[in-house]
Amino acid sequence: MAASLPRKGLFDIPDGVIYLDGNSLGPLPKGAAERALNVIGEEWGGELIRAWNTADWMTLPKRVGDRIAGLIGAPEDSVATGDTLSIKVYQALAAALEMRPDRKVILSDSGNFPTDLYMAQGLIRTIGKDHELRTPAPEDVASAICEDVAVVMLTHVDYRSGRMHDMGHITRLAHEAGAVMIWDLAHSAGAVPVEIAACRAEFAVGCTYKYLNGGPGAPAFIYARPDIVERIEPALAGWLGHAAPFAMEPDYRPAMSTERLRVGTPPIIQLSVLDAALDAWDGVAMVDVRAASIGLCDTFISEVELRCPQLTLASPRDSGLRGSQVSFAFEHGYAAMQALIDRGVIGDFRAPDIMRFGFTPLYIGDDDVRTAAAIIAEVIGGELWRDEKYQVVSAVT
């Protein structure tokens, strides 16, 4: 039975806050603290080292991976969890380059999140060969796919604008050109329906602290297409990706299936909190989330545009081309966002002038969107952002 949305009762959101930043850090699910206390007090405290068996810590990364798989259209045993998204990008990219040893080009786009590009640059330097990272504008990616390209690595939904690539189309083009496809689902998992297995991409990676509400620094995930995974010789050949970690063999021998993409000892506390957070998705159909998200975003755009001519829409107007966020460009966006946060409307700012608002139908409803738009109109129309206190730039924005 489909759950109706929103399900605000599942989250602890402070009174007076309209939280439109779940695309950066999801809010606290109600079961998270209790689960943390359980893993810390009962499992770690009570069972000590035995908890690896008695609390089944060893299989927790796989169990959490299987739950994420269900949200991105992937089969069981195809998603490994752990590490950070940056590390998972490196793993996928290193494996992809090995699959196309005669090709030298990594094709991404200039809108990709920087860490994906940085990790590619680091990998290229480390392998010390004549590989090249190409980053055309997002709208030029399709035409840049050619037979030089070893791997196409894209973030599905752009972190700044919310612009969404056509996953099926780009993957087909990549495969027609003989390239491997990697999708970064950081702004997709839990935000829009993804059918990663159906699109036949070889790899996907993502993080879990955004729309999946896993908490600050929650572990990342990596998907590898089941028919190729056993040909991967992992670059990051950690002991928990070994076929028999406790045999303590001198030579690396990869585990079956996606288990080989595990690396070191998993962050059990964070994984447990993430596992609890995923409960909020039980019974939720991504198609319903998507429908609600489009409704919220469309309402937000029309309400804000109606009231704030000073703001320029920086996201696609066509909901079919947009993820689950809406961005507006505003010269004084940094100060304006501080003024909004001060009034309980929490979005965020991305340089140079982007005010970002994430829409998360699990806990945001139509009333929230209308209230937020009214507060934005007050701040922008009344130039409340001019207050001195909103000009101080913090470390993280």
Added chain:
Amino acid sequence: MAASLPRKGLFDIPDGVIYLDGNSLGPLPKGAAERALNVIGEEWGGELIRAWNTADWMTLPKRVGDRIAGLIGAPEDSVATGDTLSIKVYQALAAALEMRPDRKVILSDSGNFPTDLYMAQGLIRTIGKDHELRTPAPEDVASAICEDVAVVMLTHVDYRSGRMHDMGHITRLAHEAGAVMIWDLAHSAGAVPVEIAACRAEFAVGCTYKYLNGGPGAPAFIYARPDIVERIEPALAGWLGHAAPFAMEPDYRPAMSTERLRVGTPPIIQLSVLDAALDAWDGVAMVDVRAASIGLCDTFISEVELRCPQLTLASPRDSGLRGSQVSFAFEHGYAAMQALIDRGVIGDFRAPDIMRFGFTPLYIGDDDVRTAAAIIAEVIGGELWRDEKYQVVSAVT
């Protein structure tokens, strides 16, 4: 003022348990659960995305790194935290190989923990050059250091036997041969005094869930010698190692100092728990820990040898050559360890026949050692390990 040892009151250890496995997973420090509730409920729940600033999450990895630095003889700003030990091994090794581009040999030893060797194998495969991993027996490492060697990578204290390399001597030999030195301090940090800066090793790595009691899957750390760190071009070039992460620049530009060895978004919940765990070290001098540890280990060896001729000491008898653990070889060690655990003496087993016991003076005293030895004598002398229920092998041993 030096704290007297043990400080059992700082830990929640179940009644009836003598915990001799803190070399695998340290027990629960009393402040950990409260800190977890605070970071989850107040910071994440109450501050949401703002906590990166208001709760100072962004600098938490550095603050925790500085506390670890104090325990391994390293200066401030020289230790980065995050990821897993496997990842930190890869970072150090990739950087070390780049420092010696004309050399092709990674020298380790056959007693090293497997993941260190596996990560080296994965790196060698990934860079696709004619590098070689050499693993002589631990006692032959010194004589195997020669001018072919790019990097010497050793675990200071052997995970099975507790045998300890002479850090100063081996580092000098490595440097005389023109090699870079990497120490894995997994079984050293919090176990034995380490003077990493004084020994001039270029890198050290370690984990924090053993003697530092950071909890299951607690983040790892990496030290880089301050005078070389700014020449490192990180292989794992993640955005949080960038000089200006939030400028979202298209090209990687490493941060100052050891910050460049950060990779992705840090695991804030686990880091907070680790930070709380490190409180147990306030006012503790490693020299006192070492003296107590030697006393405990020596007593344990003599008590067990006196009562259990069936067990063969598998650790150095000379305390100067031994870390903070004692291993005994016993053909039926797996079953015997299960029988001990059943009686509240928790150590662990490492294939093929090693019974390991860690000695952690923060929460283990002389009375514990004598009681444990008496219970071991009952189990071994009475052959209580023959019970069928102790023969079932679990996933993690």
